[in-house]
Amino acid sequence: MSCRILIIGATSAIATAVARRQAVGAARIFLVGRQGALLRALADDLRVRGAAEVDLEILDALDTAAHAAVVERAFARWDGFDQVLVAHGVLPDQTACERSVDAALAAFDINARSVLALALLLASRLEAQGSGAITLISSPAGERGRQSNYIYGAAKASVTVLAAGLRHRLASRGVRVLTILPGFVDTPMTASFAKGALWATPDRVAADIVRALEAGFGTIYTPWFWRWIMAIIRSVPERIFIRTRL
Amino acid sequence: MTGWSKRVSSWGRLNADLHRWTVLGDRESVVATIRHGGLPFGNGRSYGDVCLNPGGTLWSTRGLDRFIAFDGESGVVECEAGVLLGEIIDVVLPRGWFLPVAPGTRYVTVGGAIANDVHGKGHHRTGSFGDHLLSLQLVRTDGELIECSANANADWLRATIGGLGLTGVITRARLQLRRVAGAWLDADAQPFETLDAFFALSGAATRDFEYNVAWIDCAAGGRGVFFRANHSASCDPLLPPSPRRFPLEPPISLVNRLSLRAFNAAYFRAHQIRQGRRQQDYRSFFFPLDNLLEWNRIYGPRGFFQYQSLVPPVAQLEATRAMLQEISRSRMGSFLAVLKTFGDRPAPGLLSFPAAGTTLALDFPNQGENTLALFRRLDAIVLAAGGRLYPAKDARMAPSMFAAGYPRLPEFLRFRDPGIASSLSRRLLGS
Numbered sequence: 001m002s003c004r005i006l007i008i009g010a011t012s013a014i015a016t017a018v019a020r021r022q023a024v025g026a027a028r029i030f031l032v033g034r035q036g037a038l039l040r041a042l043a044d045d046l047r048v049r050g051a052a053e054v055d056l057e058i059l060d061a062l063d064t065a066a067h068a069a070v071v072e073r074a075f076a077r078w079d080g081f082d083q084v085l086v087a088h089g090v091l092p093d094q095t096a097c098e099r100s101v102d103a104a105l106a107a108f109d110i111n112a113r114s115v116l117a118l119a120l121l122l123a124s125r126l127e128a129q130g131s132g133a134i135t136l137i138s139s140p141a142g143e144r145g146r147q148s149n150y151i152y153g154a155a156k157a158s159v160t161v162l163a164a165g166l167r168h169r170l171a172s173r174g175v176r177v178l179t180i181l182p183g184f185v186d187t188p189m190t191a192s193f194a195k196g197a198l199w200a201t202p203d204r205v206a207a208d209i210v211r212a213l214e215a216g217f218g219t220i221y222t223p224w225f226w227r228w229i230m231a232i233i234r235s236v237p238e239r240i241f242i243r244t245r246l
Numbered sequence: 247m248t249g250w251s252k253r254v255s256s257w258g259r260l261n262a263d264l265h266r267w268t269v270l271g272d273r274e275s276v277v278a279t280i281r282h283g284g285l286p287f288g289n290g291r292s293y294g295d296v297c298l299n300p301g302g303t304l305w306s307t308r309g310l311d312r313f314i315a316f317d318g319e320s321g322v323v324e325c326e327a328g329v330l331l332g333e334i335i336d337v338v339l340p341r342g343w344f345l346p347v348a349p350g351t352r353y354v355t356v357g358g359a360i361a362n363d364v365h366g367k368g369h370h371r372t373g374s375f376g377d378h379l380l381s382l383q384l385v386r387t388d389g390e391l392i393e394c395s396a397n398a399n400a401d402w403l404r405a406t407i408g409g410l411g412l413t414g415v416i417t418r419a420r421l422q423l424r425r426v427a428g429a430w431l432d433a434d435a436q437p438f439e440t441l442d443a444f445f446a447l448s449g450a451a452t453r454d455f456e457y458n459v460a461w462i463d464c465a466a467g468g469r470g471v472f473f474r475a476n477h478s479a480s481c482d483p484l485l486p487p488s489p490r491r492f493p494l495e496p497p498i499s500l501v502n503r504l505s506l507r508a509f510n511a512a513y514f515r516a517h518q519i520r521q522g523r524r525q526q527d528y529r530s531f532f533f534p535l536d537n538l539l540e541w542n543r544i545y546g547p548r549g550f551f552q553y554q555s556l557v558p559p560v561a562q563l564e565a566t567r568a569m570l571q572e573i574s575r576s577r578m579g580s581f582l583a584v585l586k587t588f589g590d591r592p593a594p595g596l597l598s599f600p601a602a603g604t605t606l607a608l609d610f611p612n613q614g615e616n617t618l619a620l621f622r623r624l625d626a627i628v629l630a631a632g633g634r635l636y637p638a639k640d641a642r643m644a645p646s647m648f649a650a651g652y653p654r655l656p657e658f659l660r661f662r663d664p665g666i667a668s669s670l671s672r673r674l675l676g677s
Contacts, residue, residue, distance in 0.1 A: 038272050041312050048313035048323075049337055188309070191269060192250040 002052045003027040005213070006074055006081045008118060009061070009088025011038045013187035014137065017206035018085060018213075023051035030074050030081070031056040033088070061088050061114040071121045083213045084122050084134040086115060091189045097151040104151050111155035116162055123166050126175045133176040133213050136163040140181045140221070140230045146246045160219075167218070178212045179219040180205075183226040198229075254304060257542055258293040259549035260612060260641055263300035271309040273326065273417050276385045280305055283387060283665040286411045288355030289330060292362060293552045294641030295669035296410050302667070305415060307357050313337065314418060321423040322380065327357030327416040332536075334421075335528075343423040344477070346378040348532040357416040362638035363408035363598040366532070367457040367475075370589035372424070374600045376407030377591070380420040384413060387665025405661035408595030410637055412671055414663045426477045429484045431457070433475035433526040437518045441468035441567050448472070448587045457531070459586045463510040464579035464608055468570060471517040475531055484527055491539040499546040499611035501580045509581050535582075545611045550580075553621060554599075554607035554636040556588070556651075561631035562604040568627045569606060576620045580609040596654040596661075599636045607639070618642060637670060648674045 005022055007015050010031035019029050023046040031046075033039045036058045043054040055077060059070045075081065092107035119136060126132040141149055142156030160179055167177035184190065184199045200223050208222035221227040233246070249268035255261065268284070270276050284303030297304075310326035311333070317323075321343045323334060331345060332352025338344065349364040358364075360382065365374040372378070381395035384406055392414070394403035406413045438444050444460055451458040455474040462470035535541055542550070557565040566585070573579045583606075590602035610617050625647055628635065634651025635643050649655055659675070667677060 037274050041272065041314075044314050045312035048316040048325075188269060188271060 015087035288358030376594035428481035557633035565631035
């Protein structure tokens with residue numbers, strides 16, 4: 001029986017790379033996202049690449065009232081899932097957010113609030129099922145507030161804590177909860193940034209996510225070296241840290 | 247307007263000018279993105295300036311990287327134009343299909359392969375990339391969508407195959423693949439001492455081998471190694487690839503007079519010792535250079551040129567000999583020197599490069615005026631022979647040379663998109 005995977009935010013670069021890797025392994029892939037035409041194009045792509053079956057539902061994650069029905073339909077259609085990936089999010093313009101509270105709240109809503117709402121629904125489903133793995137994509141930006149992107153970081157910090165709490169709650173119920181912390185990834189979200197040696201491709205990150213979904217545990221930095229970069233960044237005393245330009 | 251400022255080089259790394267860089271992320275948004283003018287850009291593997299538009303906009307097609315359909319019975323694959331040829335192989339080879347035409351690298355996009363009508367070691371059997379194209383969709387900067395195939399808008403298809411990206415943006419294409427048993431080739435390598443021996447080997451191999459190509463020692467007259475192959479019946483599994491990356495840019499070109507002579511002599515001798523038949527995996531046969539990512543750095547910060555010419559059959563022996571003599575006398579050139587005889591099938595595109603005759607391709611480290619002067623001497627030989635140069639490799643030919651080599655150019659010009667221009671089009675076509 002091939003693996004059933006549910007992907008929220010499926011047209012994001014990292015989620016697409018995960019879906020493509022799973023397609024090669026003949027998985028059954030259920031896509032959820034906001035843009036119908038893009039989702040359908042991705043579904044065709046995954047079928048050609050070898051997916052055993054692809055289905056999709058259109059959902060705007062900000063529309064929390066619609067979450068339950070979409071999750072309900074997805075779980076009913078394939079009688080549950082072995083793996084769930086929550087991958088949607090935006091990288092807000094920090095300066096715009098500092099000028100406009102509405103912009104900051106909008107970014108926080110999509111990066112934190114909608115993730116909380118979906119993760120609770122999905123966790124309960126997997127808990128009832130008594131099996132499966134759920135992965136939330138968070139960010140090293142949530143590990144320490146930095147002047148350059150603390151709005152995004154604050155949302156991701158809440159996702160990291162949410163995932164840790166769910167992991168604790170579901171540990172005894174046969175459900176694994178994974179936190180993925182990708183470093184710099186070369187995606188449309190970061191397209192205008194200058195790229196250096198620390199940057200990874202979405203496929204490199206996807207390889208780690210696929211491995212985590214299959215048999216991983218806890219918090220996974222990807223690429224691996226971010227665990228050590230962040231250990232250093234976390235350990236810098238605040239009095240010194242606030243003098244840096246990070 | 248979207249996009250941001252970015253320095254972009256082509257594979258030859260001769261310059262790195264600022265461009266406005268915009269990613270085409272989905273087919274639906276192409277019309278809106280391209281209406282302000284620019285140039286489609288695939289994976290940047292063309293050598294010269296066909297993919298550059300300094301100060302202007304480049305539309306990266308790598309966001310259009312989705313497969314659309316694949317029929318495992320008929321071997322027809324449909325995909326977006328930014329899919330890499332290597333990605334197609336990865337998807338179709340396990341199901342018993344292969345590219346009908348494989349160029350020298352897997353890292354080119356479908357759109358780029360069409361726009362340059364790329365060829366491979368099998369031209370004498372299967373022609374060029376455009377010969378296997380069933381249909382494509384072209385989007386013009388004025389918003390017009392043109393579906394092209396042999397039955398509908400065939401004139402647009404002929405103009406777009408080899409059309410250097412100047413007829414519009416290719417968004418998707420359908421391609422007829424060819425059957426294979428597996429990933430292996432039955433190959434052999436035969437050293438030869440003279441150009442006459444090359445033509446004799448080439449003539450004989452045309453009948454019995456689907457693929458043939460020769461490496462030639464440009465520092466030592468006419469010697470070289472002739473490679474021939476057919477697809478093997480073997481279905482043995484492949485080892486996963488493990489490409490290395492050329493780690494840094496050396497301050498000067500590592501390819502010079504001394505290293506070239508030593509390397510070429512060693513390579514020739516190695517093949518004298520180890521000739522004969524063997525089974526070779528498709529990656530090392532078709533894409534040997536892909537195993538060293540960013541190998542173009544080897545030529546240092548000034549970059550390099552490739553000079554790829556075609557001379558017709560009546561003149562091929564004398565013209566090739568004359569070019570090799572010029573190159574050998576100049577003491578320039580590089581290890582990467584390739585000689586191949588094309589078949590005589592009619593070309594699918596108005597500006598297709600391949601035609602009956604012999605093509606010689608050689609890399610040259612950029613040594614400024616010395617290199618350009620050598621090219622002018624080579625140009626004279628090619629022109630006198632009634633030959634042409636390959637625009638996908640070119641960064642310096644004169645407009646008159648282009649016009650002389652491509653007699654259907656006036657016909658092509660009617661299909662140009664007025665919103666699209668490249669460094670190459672400005673240099674060779676005046677706009």
